[in-house]
Amino acid sequence: MILPLTIQDVSFEIGGIRLIKDLNCTLEAGPRTMILGANGAGKSLFLRLCHGLIRPTTGRVLWQGAKGRDPADAQAMVFQRPVMLRRSVAANVDYALKLRGMAAAERRAAVEDALGHTGLRRLADNPARVLSVGEQQKLALARAWALQPEVLFLDEPTASLDPAATHAVEQIINAIDAAGTRIVMTTHDLGQARRLGDEVMFLNRGRLLEKALAERFFSEPENDLAQAFLKGELLWWQRGRDNLKRNPPKQRRQ
Amino acid sequence: MKRLMTEMAMVLGALVYAAHGAGPAAAETFITVASTTSTQNSGLYDYILPRFTTKTGITVRVIAVGTGQAVRLARNGDADVLFVHHKASEEKFVADGFGIRRFDVMVNDFVLLGPESDPAVVGGEEDIAEALSKIAGAKAAFASRGDDSGTHKKELFLWKASGADPKAASGSWYRETGAGMGATLNTASAMNAYVLTDRATWLKFSNKGALKILVEGDKRLFNHYGIILVNPKRHPHVKVKEAQAFIDWVLGAEGQAAIGAYRIEGRQAFFPNAGR
Amino acid sequence: MTDFSDAFGAALGLVLGFDADLAEIVGLSLRVSFLAVAIATAVGLPVGAAIALYRFPGRAALLVAMNALMGLPPVVVGLIVYLTLSRAGPLGVFGLLFTPAAMIFAQMLLVTPIIAALTRQVIEDLWVEYEEQLRSLGAGPGRAVPALLWDGRYSLLTAVLAGFGRASAEVGAVMIVGGNIDHVTRVMTTAIALEVSKGDLALALGLGIVLMALSLGVNGAAFALKEAAERRLG
Numbered sequence: 184m185i186l187p188l189t190i191q192d193v194s195f196e197i198g199g200i201r202l203i204k205d206l207n208c209t210l211e212a213g214p215r216t217m218i219l220g221a222n223g224a225g226k227s228l229f230l231r232l233c234h235g236l237i238r239p240t241t242g243r244v245l246w247q248g249a250k251g252r253d254p255a256d257a258q259a260m261v262f263q264r265p266v267m268l269r270r271s272v273a274a275n276v277d278y279a280l281k282l283r284g285m286a287a288a289e290r291r292a293a294v295e296d297a298l299g300h301t302g303l304r305r306l307a308d309n310p311a312r313v314l315s316v317g318e319q320q321k322l323a324l325a326r327a328w329a330l331q332p333e334v335l336f337l338d339e340p341t342a343s344l345d346p347a348a349t350h351a352v353e354q355i356i357n358a359i360d361a362a363g364t365r366i367v368m369t370t371h372d373l374g375q376a377r378r379l380g381d382e383v384m385f386l387n388r389g390r391l392l393e394k395a396l397a398e399r400f401f402s403e404p405e406n407d408l409a410q411a412f413l414k415g416e417l418l419w420w421q422r423g424r425d426n427l428k429r430n431p432p433k434q435r436r437q
Numbered sequence: 438m439k440r441l442m443t444e445m446a447m448v449l450g451a452l453v454y455a456a457h458g459a460g461p462a463a464a465e466t467f468i469t470v471a472s473t474t475s476t477q478n479s480g481l482y483d484y485i486l487p488r489f490t491t492k493t494g495i496t497v498r499v500i501a502v503g504t505g506q507a508v509r510l511a512r513n514g515d516a517d518v519l520f521v522h523h524k525a526s527e528e529k530f531v532a533d534g535f536g537i538r539r540f541d542v543m544v545n546d547f548v549l550l551g552p553e554s555d556p557a558v559v560g561g562e563e564d565i566a567e568a569l570s571k572i573a574g575a576k577a578a579f580a581s582r583g584d585d586s587g588t589h590k591k592e593l594f595l596w597k598a599s600g601a602d603p604k605a606a607s608g609s610w611y612r613e614t615g616a617g618m619g620a621t622l623n624t625a626s627a628m629n630a631y632v633l634t635d636r637a638t639w640l641k642f643s644n645k646g647a648l649k650i651l652v653e654g655d656k657r658l659f660n661h662y663g664i665i666l667v668n669p670k671r672h673p674h675v676k677v678k679e680a681q682a683f684i685d686w687v688l689g690a691e692g693q694a695a696i697g698a699y700r701i702e703g704r705q706a707f708f709p710n711a712g713r
Numbered sequence: 714m715t716d717f718s719d720a721f722g723a724a725l726g727l728v729l730g731f732d733a734d735l736a737e738i739v740g741l742s743l744r745v746s747f748l749a750v751a752i753a754t755a756v757g758l759p760v761g762a763a764i765a766l767y768r769f770p771g772r773a774a775l776l777v778a779m780n781a782l783m784g785l786p787p788v789v790v791g792l793i794v795y796l797t798l799s800r801a802g803p804l805g806v807f808g809l810l811f812t813p814a815a816m817i818f819a820q821m822l823l824v825t826p827i828i829a830a831l832t833r834q835v836i837e838d839l840w841v842e843y844e845e846q847l848r849s850l851g852a853g854p855g856r857a858v859p860a861l862l863w864d865g866r867y868s869l870l871t872a873v874l875a876g877f878g879r880a881s882a883e884v885g886a887v888m889i890v891g892g893n894i895d896h897v898t899r900v901m902t903t904a905i906a907l908e909v910s911k912g913d914l915a916l917a918l919g920l921g922i923v924l925m926a927l928s929l930g931v932n933g934a935a936f937a938l939k940e941a942a943e944r945r946l947g
Contacts, residue, residue, distance in 0.1 A: 231845075234849060236845055236848055236849060255851060256851070258849075259849065259850075260845075260849040262845065262846060262849075265846070266842060266843050266845075266846035266847075268860060268863075268864055269863070269864040269866075270863070270864075278850075278860065279850045282850050282851045282852050282856065283850075283851060310945070326850075469811060469892075474910060478907075478910060478911050483895075498811065498892070498894040498897055499894060499895070500811060500892040500893075500894065501893070512801075513799045513800055513801035513802075514799070514800030514801055514805070515799050515800050515801075515810050515811070617910050618910065619909060619910025619911055619912055620909065620910055622912055623909065623912060623914075626912075641911065642911065642912040643911060643912040643913040643914070643915075644912030644913070644914055645912070672800055674800065674806075674808065
């Protein structure tokens, strides 16, 4: 166990511009978390901070349950555009397992298993680079699956996919969840967030504005910006305008 | 991928094997002779060396460069024998302690070539110094080796005798190629220039163009070849026994006869003069 | 124009007649250049990859130097190797001067910067694409090197071929350190230089045509190999 994950006063800046601002939250084992927000809200940066691909400028990312072991070994990430190595489908999964130090004898079965779960077994010997985008994303999930991570980060995994491929990917994500992996995922697709999310985090301009159970977030979001986001009005929303009368923001009432 | 790895390993193995083959055969005894392009390009070595090898089992590796560079190689100990044609340099080499002793081997001669049109009118001139001063007077194109070789040194010596100073005209009618005899002949042939060359190289040269021999026979045009054993006190790795065997053979009856028997297009190219 | 037709005639005669001397010269040319390129590849790939992936003080200077070394004149390399391997030089005791080993060494020096510099570019571009994915899987720059080299193999093959082209075509270095000794260190390019100096331009060009045919053959074989592998592995 490496969870829970605590994000403590985390900020991240590049060239003096703060892209993540004073972020605090804790991710417990269990629920599937959907991270929502407009472009540039910092969703992808948040995932990368959690996954350790970038270091926070200030603050700390703490895997409370890690107890001395390397938390990186219990995580995996699926990117919006997966990078496939120039080798076969099976070899791509095998490479990930090899990096984790799994013995060759065990790897064969693990690769078989992961490809079976993602419907890629018949493509095992094909070059990964010539798969369709949807198949490549399935392979990225198979690679993550094979690692059996405790936490899986997904960065808009269906953003470039058609509805059929999106559906297939969602099913695999559900299966990975059912197998006991904690899902943390960003998405632009509110329908997808409703279908897959147990919990929602709403980010805007580098700040975490709301973290709530999905049901509650979608029915009565507390934050005024989240309300505007859900209505698709975030772009032209301004605090203090007429939208304020219809949905008085909480902060103003206090 | 495993198969590809195996294939790659096999290729690597083959390369290592090839490299081994590319190395000098250990059993072969050989000596290295620093010599001049004139002797090699004339074909003399191709004619005499197999005879020596057949008799003694010693292979001779010839590095054919200009005399200046050949002396430099021998000074550095990169050759066992020095076999060149500039007596002054050779005597200095011995005097400096790099060589044991210089022996006369053979003589051939230099000739002055020029275009058939002969703009400086030197054809048939018997005095080489006079011919050169005519060329200088006419400012006719002259191609010089300019590379500190034996031929170049001879040419400078002859210019000095002529009283002209071609160096002052370097770049105009006097053109220094800074290259070997063959390259300089190619240049002279291409721009119809006068040029000094040893006769053997000229006889063997294919790209003659409009060039022909205009001056020959002056005593100052004689070209003396000498042979020297590199001093083992300076360079202990020198293969004294084998190198001495070569020198003895070249200076002996058999070698001298072989040199005298070599013909280019029916003409004798080198005249043996050892011990004379 | 007769020179050109003579040259093709000479080339044809050389190949059809299967001259034993020519075969020996061609064999030595290939052995020397292949081996020089093999060593240069073994050195250049990891060095290029390391410079691509790591940031260290002096890296920019090293990059500039490496790119400049791609244009190193063969004669200068030949001279440096001569002075090193000469009996009067620091490595003189090994007696390597005027041997194929010296030629391999000189060509290796010429080719290594080319392979290293091109590898650096290939790996750096690839790392931009792969970095997040590989680091996510647990491979930092060091562990990623084999995967990056493997995935860049088609571009790297081009780098190696560029190196081979330079090695097999240069004459300045092998002439000085090999000495153009018949049956020992005579290769295609020094044989061509010799024929030029004898004024036999047709034979020289004929040899040149054979050399170009060889180069074409090597590049063709590499291309076919790449095509076959690409079909298999994508």
